[in-house]
Amino acid sequence: GAGVSQTPSNKVTEKGKYVELRCDPISGHTALYWYRQSLGQGPEFLIYFQGTGAADDSGLPNDRFFAVRPEGSVSTLKIQRTERGDSAVYLCASSTYLNTEAFFGQGTRLTVV
Amino acid sequence: AQTVTQSQPEMSVQEAETVTLSCTYDTSESDYYLFWYKQPPSRQMILVIRQEAYKQQNATENRFSVNFQKAAKSFSLKISDSQLGDAAMYFCAYRSAQGGSEKLVFGKGTKLTVNP
Numbered sequence: 001g002a003g004v005s006q007t008p009s010n011k012v013t014e015k016g017k018y019v020e021l022r023c024d025p026i027s028g029h030t031a032l033y034w035y036r037q038s039l040g041q042g043p044e045f046l047i048y049f050q051g052t053g054a055a056d057d058s059g060l061p062n063d064r065f066f067a068v069r070p071e072g073s074v075s076t077l078k079i080q081r082t083e084r085g086d087s088a089v090y091l092c093a094s095s096t097y098l099n100t101e102a103f104f105g106q107g108t109r110l111t112v113v
Numbered sequence: 114a115q116t117v118t119q120s121q122p123e124m125s126v127q128e129a130e131t132v133t134l135s136c137t138y139d140t141s142e143s144d145y146y147l148f149w150y151k152q153p154p155s156r157q158m159i160l161v162i163r164q165e166a167y168k169q170q171n172a173t174e175n176r177f178s179v180n181f182q183k184a185a186k187s188f189s190l191k192i193s194d195s196q197l198g199d200a201a202m203y204f205c206a207y208r209s210a211q212g213g214s215e216k217l218v219f220g221k222g223t224k225l226t227v228n229p
Contacts, residue, residue, distance in 0.1 A: 031215060042117075042204050042219030043158070056216060089156055100146050100165075100208065102217065104158035 002026075004105035006092050012111045013082055021077040021108045025094030032075050033102060034067055035091040043091055049075060050097065082112045115140045115207050119220035126195045127228050133180075134190045134223050136205030144210040147181065148217070149190045152202040161203070164188065166210070192225075200227045 005024040013019050025032050030051055035043035045059040052072045060066075064082075069075040079086055089109050093102040116139045126132035138147070149161040164172045164181050171179050176196075180189045192199055202224050206217040 033216065035217075040221070042206075042221050043217070045216040045218070048215050050215075059216070091156075091158065093158070100163060101160055103160075104150075107156040109156075 004092055004094050004103055006090075006105035006108050008108060009106065010109045010111075012113060015082060015084060015112055017082050019079050019082055019110065021079075021090050021110070023075045023077070023092030023094075023105060025073065025075070025092070026103055027073075028096065029094035029103075030072065030097045031095045031102075032069060033093045033095075034075070034077050035093065037089040037091055037107070039088070046077070046090075079110075082110075084112045086110060087112045115142075115145075115209070115218045117205050117207050117218050117220040119205055119223050121223045122221070123224045123226070125226040125228060126192070128195055128197060130195055131191060131193045132195055132225065134192075134203050134205075134225070136188045136190070136220060138186050138188065138205070138207050140186070140207065140209075142209055142211070146208045146210060147179075147188045148206040148208070149177070149179070149188075150204045150206060150219075151199075152204060152222070154201075158204070162190065195227050197227050197229060200225055 007022045032049040034046040037043040048056040049069045064080045066078045089107040091107045093104045095102040145166045147164045150158045162174045176193045202222045204222045205220040
């Protein structure tokens with residue numbers, strides 16, 4: 001595609017529910033990143049994929065958060081037993097290998113009520 | 114761990130004037146990259162300008178330029194001839210040049226208002 005695509009754009013869920021957020025990177029980009037941006041803050045790193053493998057998952061806050069990229073393209077961020085504190089904008093970015101410029105999607109705004 | 118600090122939560126500028134946004138960072142590394150990203154209400158982060166730490170020359174992209182002071186660990190963004198479309202959140206970000214450390218570390222951002 002022309003850019004990084006994230007779906008859904010907005011998601012409202014009830015506390016305790018499971019959610020999946022999808023990221024479709026730019027075609028050919030081997031690197032994929034997930035960030036979380038809380039209100040009034042800068043984005044915080046969650047996880048980085050190089051191809052199908054998670055090269056760095058040090059930013060995942062706890063074991064309720066998990067991400068996959070089974071075919072090295074589309075990635076899904078999965079959040080179990082959602083909490084109100086998980087409410088944030090979840091941003092995805094992609095880049096070519098070793099390229100310093102990451103291209104961002106428009107994010108998914110997750111609201112846990 | 115690296116940190117990025119933006120000390121100006123909000124800034125305003127008159128259209129056609131010049132404004133400078135401040136950023137400082139903390140790192141023990143000698144080789145790294147610095148970035149300024151713009152985030153309009155659409156939420157999409159857009160790269161404005163980047164600087165490689167090993168380059169002494171300050172980066173410039175049209176109306177946007179940086180003042181990179183490596184010893185002081187300072188990386189400010191100057192926007193010349195400000196336009197209404199420049200209004201947005203601006204984030205300073207750091208990235209290590211070490212292999213395997215691909216993540217961006219962001220500051221908290223500066224909200225820029227451009228007054229007509």
